[in-house]
Amino acid sequence: MSRQRDRPISLSFDRPSLARNIVAGVHTTGGTTSFHFDSDNLQEPLKPDSNIPFRQDQDFVNRGDILTRVAQRCSQPASRAALVGLGGVGKSQLAIEYAHHVRKQSPETWVFWVYAATTARIEGSYKNIADMIDLPGRQQTSASLMRLVCNWLTREANGKWLVIVDNVDDEVMIDPQNGEHGESSSFASFLPQSSNGAMPITSRNMDVARKLVGYHKDIIIVPEMDQQEANELLQKKLSGQLGELGPQLLNALDYTPLAITQAAAYINDLHSRDLVLEYLKEIRTIRERNPLLENISPDVRRDEYSSNSVFATWQISFEYIRAKRPSAANLLSFMSFFHRQNIPEFMLYHYEDKNGDEQDNVDDEKEANVNGDENSNIGGHRKRDSNDSTTFFSHLQRELRADIRLLLDFSLIKGISSRDEFEMHRLVQSATRMWLRSSSAEEKWWGVFTAAMARDFPYVNYESWSRCRALIPHVQYLTEKEPLGRRQILQRADVLNKAECYANAQGLLVQAEAMIRICLRDRAKELGDEDLNTLTSFGALGSILSEQGKHEAAEDLNLRVLAGREKGLGKDHPKTLLSMSNLAVTLHRLGKYDEAEDLNRRALVGREKVFGKEHPDTLVSVGNLATTLCMLRKYNEAEALNWRALAGREKVLGKEHPDTLSSLANLGYSLSRQQKSGAEEMSRRALEGREKALGKEHPSTLWSARSLAFFLGDRRHYDESIYLFERACDGFERVLGASHPDTRACRGDFTDLLQARKNDRGSAVKFGFRRSMERLMRKER
Numbered sequence: 093m094s095r096q097r098d099r100p101i102s103l104s105f106d107r108p109s110l111a112r113n114i115v116a117g118v119h120t121t122g123g124t125t126s127f128h129f130d131s132d133n134l135q136e137p138l139k140p141d142s143n144i145p146f147r148q149d150q151d152f153v154n155r156g157d158i159l160t161r162v163a164q165r166c167s168q169p170a171s172r173a174a175l176v177g178l179g180g181v182g183k184s185q186l187a188i189e190y191a192h193h194v195r196k197q198s199p200e201t202w203v204f205w206v207y208a209a210t211t212a213r214i215e216g217s218y219k220n221i222a223d224m225i226d227l228p229g230r231q232q233t234s235a236s237l238m239r240l241v242c243n244w245l246t247r248e249a250n251g252k253w254l255v256i257v258d259n260v261d262d263e264v265m266i267d268p269q270n271g272e273h274g275e276s277s278s279f280a281s282f283l284p285q286s287s288n289g290a291m292p293i294t295s296r297n298m299d300v301a302r303k304l305v306g307y308h309k310d311i312i313i314v315p316e317m318d319q320q321e322a323n324e325l326l327q328k329k330l331s332g333q334l335g336e337l338g339p340q341l342l343n344a345l346d347y348t349p350l351a352i353t354q355a356a357a358y359i360n361d362l363h364s365r366d367l368v369l370e371y372l373k374e375i376r377t378i379r380e381r382n383p384l385l386e387n388i389s390p391d392v393r394r395d396e397y398s399s400n401s402v403f404a405t406w407q408i409s410f411e412y413i414r415a416k417r418p419s420a421a422n423l424l425s426f427m428s429f430f431h432r433q434n435i436p437e438f439m440l441y442h443y444e445d446k447n448g449d450e451q452d453n454v455d456d457e458k459e460a461n462v463n464g465d466e467n468s469n470i471g472g473h474r475k476r477d478s479n480d481s482t483t484f485f486s487h488l489q490r491e492l493r494a495d496i497r498l499l500l501d502f503s504l505i506k507g508i509s510s511r512d513e514f515e516m517h518r519l520v521q522s523a524t525r526m527w528l529r530s531s532s533a534e535e536k537w538w539g540v541f542t543a544a545m546a547r548d549f550p551y552v553n554y555e556s557w558s559r560c561r562a563l564i565p566h567v568q569y570l571t572e573k574e575p576l577g578r579r580q581i582l583q584r585a586d587v588l589n590k591a592e593c594y595a596n597a598q599g600l601l602v603q604a605e606a607m608i609r610i611c612l613r614d615r616a617k618e619l620g621d622e623d624l625n626t627l628t629s630f631g632a633l634g635s636i637l638s639e640q641g642k643h644e645a646a647e648d649l650n651l652r653v654l655a656g657r658e659k660g661l662g663k664d665h666p667k668t669l670l671s672m673s674n675l676a677v678t679l680h681r682l683g684k685y686d687e688a689e690d691l692n693r694r695a696l697v698g699r700e701k702v703f704g705k706e707h708p709d710t711l712v713s714v715g716n717l718a719t720t721l722c723m724l725r726k727y728n729e730a731e732a733l734n735w736r737a738l739a740g741r742e743k744v745l746g747k748e749h750p751d752t753l754s755s756l757a758n759l760g761y762s763l764s765r766q767q768k769s770g771a772e773e774m775s776r777r778a779l780e781g782r783e784k785a786l787g788k789e790h791p792s793t794l795w796s797a798r799s800l801a802f803f804l805g806d807r808r809h810y811d812e813s814i815y816l817f818e819r820a821c822d823g824f825e826r827v828l829g830a831s832h833p834d835t836r837a838c839r840g841d842f843t844d845l846l847q848a849r850k851n852d853r854g855s856a857v858k859f860g861f862r863r864s865m866e867r868l869m870r871k872e873r
Contacts, residue, residue: 140251142203143220145508145515148192151328153321153349155186161312162190166254166290174293174301177314179519180350180402183294186314187256190292194254202253207433208260209518212565214238214279216434219561225250228788237787238282239826245284253289259518260304261297280304322347329356337368344375344401350503350517351401357502358409371408378404406523409502419443420495424504425533427516428524429541431565437512439563440496441488442544539580542570546583552593554750554785560594567591571610581618585611585629592632599791599827601639608632624667627656631671634678639791641833643681650675666709669698673713676720685723692717708751711740715755718762727766734759750792753781757796764803775800791834794823798838805845808852817842 158175165173175183191203204221207213218238221227227244244250260279280303283291295301301311317325322342326334329352334341345351355375359368414421426443427435496514499505505516516524528534549563550556567587575581588611595604612629619626634649654671661668676691696713703710718733738755745752760774779796786793801816821842824835 138226140200140202140253141224142191142195143205143224144188144191144195144203144256145205146188146506148189149185151325152185152189153317153325153328155182155314155317155321158186158312158314159190159193162186162292163193165310165312166292168290169287170285170289172285172291172293172305172310174295174305174311175314176295176298176301176311178316178348179296180348180517181314181316182349183296183314184258185349187258187292187294191254191256198252200252202251204253204255206255206257208257208279209262209433210431210565210568211279212568213431213433216561216565218282228783237789240788242282242284245289246286248286248288251288255283255289255291257283257291257293257304260293260295260300262300317347317349317352319347322349322352325349325352326356329353329360331360334359334368337372341368341372341375344372345405346401348401350519351405353503354402354405354409358405358412361412374408375401375404378407402517402519403523406504406520407527409504410524410527413498413502417495417498419491420498423492423495424499424516424524425528425537426540426544427505427514428521428528429538429569431569432518432521433515434508434562434565435514435516436562437496437514439544439548439566440492442540442547443492443495535576538573538575539577542575542580542583542587545570545587549587549590552590552597557594557597560591564591564594567607571607578618581614585614585618585625589629589632592636596632596636596639601636605633605636605640608636622656622660624657624660627653627660628667630656631674634674638678638681643678647675647678647682650678664698664702666699666702669695669702670709672698673716676716680716680720680723685720688720689717689724692720706740706744708741708744711737711744711755712751714740715758719758722758722762722765727762731759731762731766731768734762748781748785750782750785753778753785754792756781757799760803761799764806772800772803775803789823789827791824791827794820794827794838797823798841801845802841805848810845810849813845814842814849817845 162173162175165171175186177183191205194201195203202225204217204224206217206221208217215238218241221241222237225241225244227240245253245255283304285291293301293304295304298311302308305311316322319339319342322345323338326338326342341355342352345355355371359371410421410424413424423440423443427440430439496505496507500507504520505514507514525534528537545563545566549567550559552560570584570587575584588607592604592607592611595601595607608629612626612633615623615626615629630649631653634646634653637643637649638646650671654668654675657665657668657671672691673695676688676695679685679691680688692713696710696717699707699710699713714733715737718730718737721727721730721733734755738752738759741749741752741755756774757778760771760778763769763774764771775796779793779800782790782793782796797816798820801813801820804810804816805813817838821835821838824832824838829835
């Protein structure tokens with residue numbers, strides 16, 4: 093297992109967003125506040141671009157009038173058109189061709205591609221769009237980011253756009269789903285309909301397509317190719333002529349484009365008519381006995397007509413590759429365990445690893461993990477000597493490139509344009525997984541996949557978020573089946589522990605809790621409740637429960653972790669001090685400020701001794717102690733500590749780091765409590781920094797908006813205070829749910845503000861806000 097440390101709960105005001113609209117600097121006249129808005133029009137407009145994942149196919153065969161019909165429907169304002177057909181008939185290829193056509197004919201039109209197979213892929217696609225359009229708040233990965241993108245698309249001032257929604261097959265993706273807090277949402281609610289845009293959709297599911305487009309006339313059925321179209325595709329893909337064998341082959345392949353493409357790739361490697369004839373016989377034989385379809389899933393059986401031909405051509409190609417270059421077959425086997433879209437190349441260097449080779453002693457791994465040995469075995473892979481690592485990697489890279497090229501040549505995978513990522517067709521993935529299952533190789537390759545994820549999912553910090561984001565969609569496959577051996581169980585637990593850490597940092601608490609509970613169950617079963625790795629999982633669960641407002645349950649878990657670490661590691665061990673700090677935060681949130689102060693001081697002294705005064709963990713304790721002292725009205729000491737935390741974090745982490753922004757927010761609050769100048773400036777800098785670093789609706793950013801709203805309301809700047817309160821309340825409800833304690837508290841405070849404005853009596857307003865600030869501070873991280 094790789095070294096994984098749990099996160100400290102920081103009382104600093106942590107949660108970011110990027111307010112491009114509010115400009116620091118408030119101008120007050122006669123008791124009311126006018127504040128300026130930064131118009132997007134003041135910025136140089138972005139040149140429309142596209143993120144079409146694949147290059148235009150030079151062998152594309154026009155399918156009758158289908159593209160013409162798509163163009164006619166998409167020429168209407170707020171239009172949608174659905175391409176519906178079996179798997180492998182060419183729906184996505186038609187969408188790719190149309191997208192490139194629009195880009196060439198209308199360069200002033202944005203063209204966006206959305207993968208819609210899973211929620212994770214949808215969120216990733218919206219994140220990619222947000223990056224393209226330089227959208228404020230784009231660091232988020234939750235539904236709030238999708239709402240921001242949707243709102244951008246609905247504004248006609250942003251220009252014309254085309255959004256391709258590819259492979260939306262599951263009704264769960266479009267029907268409203270109840271979230272953790274009772275709120276309902278669906279992917280369909282984030283698909284805009286505005287006069288400046290059009291939306292082609294591809295789907296195998298007629299019911300889904302009908303729900304998305306609304307009208308049956310906007311559904312375009314994509315059938316199998318006719319004989320002339322199929323023959324044209326075959327001739328374009330072949331390097332020679334087949335003569336009278338061509339029509340026989342096309343008939344055996346059901347005129348299915350995917351099967352024709354795979355067959356042509358195989359035939360191009362043959363060199364005689366007799367071998368082609370043998371290939372045709374083999375296809376017919378495989379289809380008659382149909383071994384791969386005996387245990388086919390209901391989802392794939394829906395496409396059984398096209399699946400027969402695709403699986404037949406897949407099996408012949410796969411057996412040929414196994415004989416010619418076994419490592420390429422291994423690569424395809426390995427890739428079949430990822431989500432089939434956006435498979436990152438950096439994860440493909442483990443495909444020749446043999447699951448079970450070089451078995452490491454799990455107890456040694458645990459000991460290395462506890463003692464922070466960064467050179468310990470990770471994910472079942474031993475580190476190589478530095479002298480031969482460069483030579484080995486160069487060799488591995490050459491071999492991988494050769495295997496990838498072979499799979500591309502046989503149309504078993506596709507490369508995604510401008511990115512080092514790949515994808516495989518759903519039927520190719522299904523055929524590969526079924527072959528592995530029938531040949532008793534599935535467990536082996538699942539183990540290789542698990543070990544690779546354990547090795548390459550990074551330790552989660554601000555700098556590693558982009559890599560975590562690339563891997564999160566692939567984590568779901570680790571939860572689809574139970575690992576067989578102890579080694580795999582612990583490797584999966586390691587991945588889920590890190591993935592939970594990332595999800596928690598993004599405010600995705602439902603996903604984070606689901607992952608950490610599986611991790612905790614597995615570690616407790618294999619290692620025992622008192623094992624140090626199990627205690628790490630208990631601590632992570634406590635952190636999530638605290639974020640959800642379940643502070644009593646979090647306190648019990650934190651006490652358990654602290655006692656276990658004091659017993660197993662000693663009172664001065666860094667992880668023991670971390671547990672002490674986390675327990676102090678929970679006590680603070682429960683209003684037990686005296687106990688929290690004592691623990692915060694002990695944690696600070698311990699960390700100064702172990703790490704030094706400028707270590708990031710020491711600065712966390714500095715900030716946490718300052719926050720608790722504020723609640724105890726020890727303002728002078730709190731202010732001094734906040735200045736120390738801010739200066740240290742700016743020096744060590746940089747001015748834009750989320751922890752530095754937390755110190756800014758805390759310092760602003762401390763200054764405001766003492767009626768000192770600079771409070772508003774600090775609060776605005778924290779809000780704007782969080783908007784930029786974390787996104788406009790990240791929980792930490794919403795806390796900053798709420799804190800600034802208090803500050804402005806306290807000074808009777810009602811207009812901007814109301815604006816910020818509305819933003820914070822709506823954001824909390826979307827992100828945390830209407831019943832979350834933070835959402836309810838924010839709504840209550842907003843009501844207090846409106847009442848205070850109605851009954852403005854000078855000092856009475858200030859008193860009301862002082863009490864509100866007590867509640868706010870208690871909930872802040």
